[in-house]
Amino acid sequence: MxxxxxxxxxxxxxxxxxxxxxxxxxxxxxxxxxxxxxxxxxxxxxxxxxxxxxxxxxxxxxxxxxxxxxxxxxxxxxxxxxxxxxxxxYVPGGDILPSADHAAPAFAEAFARLIRLAPRPDELSTLDPPPSWAAWNQGGEGLWPCPEERDVDLDEVPGAEWIDEAGRRARDRLRASGSDAVIGHCDWLAGNLRWSGDELLVVHDWDSVTAESEAVLAGFAAALYSTVSADKLATVEDTEQFLAAYCTARGREFSADELQRSWAAGVWTRAYDAKYQHAAGQPITALSEDEARERLGRAGSGSRRP
Known part of the structure; x- marks a missing residue:
């Protein structure tokens, strides 16, 4: 430029x-x-x-x-x-994180407020295609969508087969049921938010708006936010706390099916990032094999090794 x-x-x-x-x-x-x-x-x-x-x-x-x-x-x-x-x-200033003991409810309440205030999908022109890390239901024959960052077919990248299996199992669980779409933010990383104490100051990166079921959007957010650093992602416990706080903020619990879809969505987006890291020759930090197994269990996709 x-x-x-x-x-x-x-x-x-x-x-x-x-x-x-x-x-x-x-x-x-x-x-x-x-x-x-x-x-x-x-x-x-x-x-x-x-x-x-x-x-x-x-x-x-x-x-x-x-x-x-x-x-x-x-x-x-x-x-x-x-x-x-x-x-x-330009909205300058703010802290990367709220206080550690309030991080999960702060991130979850901010996300629930966004979902509540956002317009309906039918009020908008197209939000397709969704960003690659949210495109679990892409129309192609393969498992993985094409990354925005580089011209590579992730389905043709060999190795780390556990990532493909985790992504496939998460996608299959997501396809097993569904609900009406709402508007939300699919890149709820700590680096995209700023705080004034425990009050939300600003949310950035509005290119990451997408239309998806509420359970899936909440699952993305619960898997991507952080309680400790902009360079870290949620632990399993962090995700569990976010989803509980989100349901409190929205005023009603997710059904058992919705909650499983939230966990599956988190697995898929983290597995996509892990697959991209593997393809780029980077350390795989987005997801570990053990964590994929634990998260998939909470998604109701069985206990066999991914």
Missing amino acids: DPDSLARWCLEHLGSSPAEELFRSGYLSAVIGVRLLDGREVVVKVRPDSPRIAACVDVQRRLFQAGYPCPRPLTGAAAFGGGIATAEA
């Missing part, structure tokens, strides 16, 4: 040019924080074009208007070179 292109885009869509770059980051998107000449501090995100981005911005805008702590969108999805860009208000 060269400065001249950024300046032209900001002037056209925000009415002012950048005066100072505040930060530059991003993983699947290029994310640049700038202070504009008119004094506003904004974040511009550029990524490959996709029809789902417009709906993601729509969800973010509606949640902001409903009082949910997310950055205020300043533009819709607009062309930027060969990609698409959006801008939102």
Whole structure:
């Protein structure tokens, strides 16, 4: 993202040019924080074009208007070179984690509030395709969707067969039943949230909005958040505490079937990440074989070794 292109885009869509770059980051998107000449501090995100981005911005805008702590969108999805860009208000500061003894209920209550305030899927344009780590029901013949990060067929990557088996068993359990879709956030990592004490300050990464059953979305979140570090993922105990706190926050318990689907969803998303780590030659930190076995047992998929 060269400065001249950024300046032209900001002037056209925000009415002012950048005066100072505040930060530059991003993983699947290029994310640049700038202070504009008119004094506003904004974040511009550029990524490959996709029809789902417009709906993601729509969800973010509606949640902001409903009082949910997310950055205020300043533009819709607009062309930027060969990609698409959006801008939102910059929300600095905050802590990575709430207090350790309140982490599970804090993350769960914040997620339950998001689900409660989000619009219905039929109010939006398409949110398809979902991000790869949430695409357990992808339409292809294989088990694994194509990662956004690189052009690789994970189904053709040999080795670590226990990951494939864990993913397959989780997917089969998810396909065994279902329920109506709601709107939620499928990348509920600690690094995407900031806290002021135990109060939620802001949630980032609204490209990770997706439509899915509530039990599955809660299962993703329960498996991905952390009570200790942005570099760690939930333990089995952490996931159990999140799901209990989530049900308290939503005001009713999950059925036995819904709870099993939540555990299965957590296995699938963690197994997908583990498969990608294996394919990339990285240490496998997203899931261990023993943990996959324990989580699959709670998903009701049997006790045989994955």
